[in-house]
Amino acid sequence: MSAVPTNAADAGRTDGLDPNAPMVELAGVHKWYGDNHVLTGVDLVVPRGTVTVMLGPSGSGKSTALRCINQLEEIGAGSIHVEGELQGYREEGGRLHRLHPKKIAVQRARVGMVFQRFNLFPHMTAIGNVMEAPIQVLGKSKAEARERAAELLTRVGLSDRLEHYPSQLSGGQQQRVAIARALAMDPDLMLFDEPTSALDPELVGEVLGVMRDLAASGMTMIVVTHEIGFAREVADQVVFMADGAVVEHGPVAQVIDAPTEPRTQDFLAHVL
Amino acid sequence: MTTTTPAAGRPAAEPERIHAVPVRYPGRWISAAVVVVLAAMAVNALITNDKFAWPTVGKYLFSQPIMRGVGWTLVLTVASMAIAIVLAVLLAVMRRSANPVMRWVSWVYIWFFRGTPIYTQLAFWGYASVLYKNLSLGVPFGPEFFQVDTADLLNPLRAAIIGLALNEAAYLAEIVRAGLQSVDRGQSEAARALGMKEGRILWRIVLPQAMRVIVPPTGNETISMLKTTSLVLAVPFIYDLNFAQAAIGNRIFQPLPLLVVAAIWYLVITSILMVGQYYLERYYGRGFDEHSPKKRPARQAAINAARTTADPSPLDGVTP
Numbered sequence: 001m002s003a004v005p006t007n008a009a010d011a012g013r014t015d016g017l018d019p020n021a022p023m024v025e026l027a028g029v030h031k032w033y034g035d036n037h038v039l040t041g042v043d044l045v046v047p048r049g050t051v052t053v054m055l056g057p058s059g060s061g062k063s064t065a066l067r068c069i070n071q072l073e074e075i076g077a078g079s080i081h082v083e084g085e086l087q088g089y090r091e092e093g094g095r096l097h098r099l100h101p102k103k104i105a106v107q108r109a110r111v112g113m114v115f116q117r118f119n120l121f122p123h124m125t126a127i128g129n130v131m132e133a134p135i136q137v138l139g140k141s142k143a144e145a146r147e148r149a150a151e152l153l154t155r156v157g158l159s160d161r162l163e164h165y166p167s168q169l170s171g172g173q174q175q176r177v178a179i180a181r182a183l184a185m186d187p188d189l190m191l192f193d194e195p196t197s198a199l200d201p202e203l204v205g206e207v208l209g210v211m212r213d214l215a216a217s218g219m220t221m222i223v224v225t226h227e228i229g230f231a232r233e234v235a236d237q238v239v240f241m242a243d244g245a246v247v248e249h250g251p252v253a254q255v256i257d258a259p260t261e262p263r264t265q266d267f268l269a270h271v272l
Numbered sequence: 273m274t275t276t277t278p279a280a281g282r283p284a285a286e287p288e289r290i291h292a293v294p295v296r297y298p299g300r301w302i303s304a305a306v307v308v309v310l311a312a313m314a315v316n317a318l319i320t321n322d323k324f325a326w327p328t329v330g331k332y333l334f335s336q337p338i339m340r341g342v343g344w345t346l347v348l349t350v351a352s353m354a355i356a357i358v359l360a361v362l363l364a365v366m367r368r369s370a371n372p373v374m375r376w377v378s379w380v381y382i383w384f385f386r387g388t389p390i391y392t393q394l395a396f397w398g399y400a401s402v403l404y405k406n407l408s409l410g411v412p413f414g415p416e417f418f419q420v421d422t423a424d425l426l427n428p429l430r431a432a433i434i435g436l437a438l439n440e441a442a443y444l445a446e447i448v449r450a451g452l453q454s455v456d457r458g459q460s461e462a463a464r465a466l467g468m469k470e471g472r473i474l475w476r477i478v479l480p481q482a483m484r485v486i487v488p489p490t491g492n493e494t495i496s497m498l499k500t501t502s503l504v505l506a507v508p509f510i511y512d513l514n515f516a517q518a519a520i521g522n523r524i525f526q527p528l529p530l531l532v533v534a535a536i537w538y539l540v541i542t543s544i545l546m547v548g549q550y551y552l553e554r555y556y557g558r559g560f561d562e563h564s565p566k567k568r569p570a571r572q573a574a575i576n577a578a579r580t581t582a583d584p585s586p587l588d589g590v591t592p
């Protein structure tokens with residue numbers, strides 16, 4: 001199985017964003033939890049402005065891969081570049097130096113993340129949730145942040161829920177607030193980890209609707225989901241993971257409609 | 273969706289409200305009667321026993337030394353709790369720090385100040401100016417930058433406040449730690465994913481949520497502190513309520529009415545503190561407590577009326 005072509009000759013690359021580099025590039029990423037080898041060499045390229053849907057059985061490492069991209073987890077081997085910039089480390093004198101947490105926070109701010117369990121801040125209203133990071137991280141004024149937050153919440157169809165606390169919102173509404181909250185940082189990349197799997201079936205559509213709209217606006221997205229219909233509609237690339245590695249990748253017509261790997265065929269037989 | 277939806281085709285009439293006979297609870301009435309009788313007996317036992325010397329209680333309740341004692345007791349309680357809370361947050365954060373030195377320092381602090389009696393600690397702070405006549409800042413065995421007389425710095429009031437605060441901080445630190453631990457890990461992860469720095473995450477996201485868990489036991493500790501202030505005699509600091517009460521009681525050879533005077537004041541202050549705690553709990557319960565929705569409906573209505581945010585959106589259709 002030949003993995004995604006990786007840019008192995010990136011030795012000369014220095015820190016900083018490269019507008020010509022792909023949005024995300026994982027090369028031989030490994031992750032261990034103690035003795036548990038969870039990612040066993042993930043190779044993945046996500047071009048700018050594309051939607052990648054990640055499929056795979058439970059425990060195959062999809063969430064871990066996303067969390068590594070956003071540096072919620074440290075990787076054990078390999079490299080992750082976002083917009084051509086090495087994540088988490090600085091290369092100097094042929095050695096890797098761990099970045100200071102403040103630098104890592106700057107890198108994270110370019111990557112938005114939406115969680116399965118929403119993780120809204122329960123002590124803040126919907127608009128408070130969306131305003132928080134622009135004020136605390138980007139140093140925006142309250143008025144500026146509020147205006148933008150109201151705009152984003154309107155965009156996700158929640159203009160009448162600005163002052164509601166998360167506990168007063170339905171699951172679908174909460175997840176849409178979470179999407180608006182991530183978008184408020186003007187990220188270049190959005191990661192979605194099973195954004196609809198904690199929702200009642202009738203609420204899934206509203207969240208997928210927002211995501212579809214976001215994809216159409218040209219946002220680069222990596223989406224872990226079991227919604228095959230969504231994948232068919234918006235995915236430029238489908239990635240199938242098993243046992244901590246990418247087993248098969250390509251357009252929908254290839255990976256979902258004509259999978260060649262037995263593990264992919266097996267998985268799809270269960271999901272479809 | 274309600275079960276009283278009118279059948280299809282029929283006009284939607286206002287449904288008949290249910291006016292049911294509530295369940296009777298005779299046990300409540302019986303227990304109420306028993307409590308009233310017992311309370312009457314207790315009041316009777318207090319009032320008719322002239323050993324309590326109620327006129328004497330009345331005479332001293334608002335007397336100048338007692339009022340001054342109330343004032344100093346309040347100062348001691350508020351000042352020491354304020355210092356203790358700040359210190360406790362610091363200790364709790366150190367205890368969770370990735371830095372092993374911080375964790376160790378915090379652990380040793382809590383171990384020591386919880387492990388030795390408060391009375392001994394207060395006495396020590398009283399003796400401190402004898403033990404160390406001068407305090408100076410400088411390099412050990414090297415030059416000194418400045419020097420102060422310990423007796424000036426640690427007058428009895430300050431020694432009492434510091435003694436109470438340092439001891440209390442050790443207990444509060446564990447309460448704060450429990451509060452921080454009670455906040456879901458997903459909260460700091462979400463904040464981290466937004467690019468927030470650790471200090472900000474603690475201050476804006478984790479601590480406000482932890483306060484829900486921290487406030488009730490801290491209220492407990494404050495009320496306990498109110499009465500622990502009577503131990504400042506060990507410093508010795510001799511203006512608090514308990515000392516004032518005992519001094520008068522001994523002078524007039526009637527300890528009982530003065531004990532009652534002090535008890536009344538402690539009860540009054542405790543009641544006021546409990547009111548404060550109620551409002552604190554309500555504040556930090558916002559967003560959690562379904563019974564106190566702070567929807568700011570007027571504000572929302574104004575926003576909607578202004579239509580500044582309600583632009584038609586392609587996504588409006590997906591709103592249920």
Ligand SMILES: Nc1ncnc2c1ncn2[C@@H]1O[C@H](COP(=O)(O)OP(=O)(O)OP(=O)(O)O)[C@@H](O)[C@H]1O
Nearest residue numbers: 033036038056057058059060061062063064065194
């Ligand atoms: N914090 C952790 N400590 C130890 N092991 C972990 C941790 N997080 C995940 N794992 C392990 O890593 C493996 C991959 O987990 P991961 O959550 O990435 O899977 P997934 O593909 O997202 O699965 P699912 O579809 O169930 O969400 C699992 O075997 C899991 O037990």
Ligand SMILES: [Mg+2]
Nearest residue numbers: 062063064193
């Ligand atoms: Mg997962």
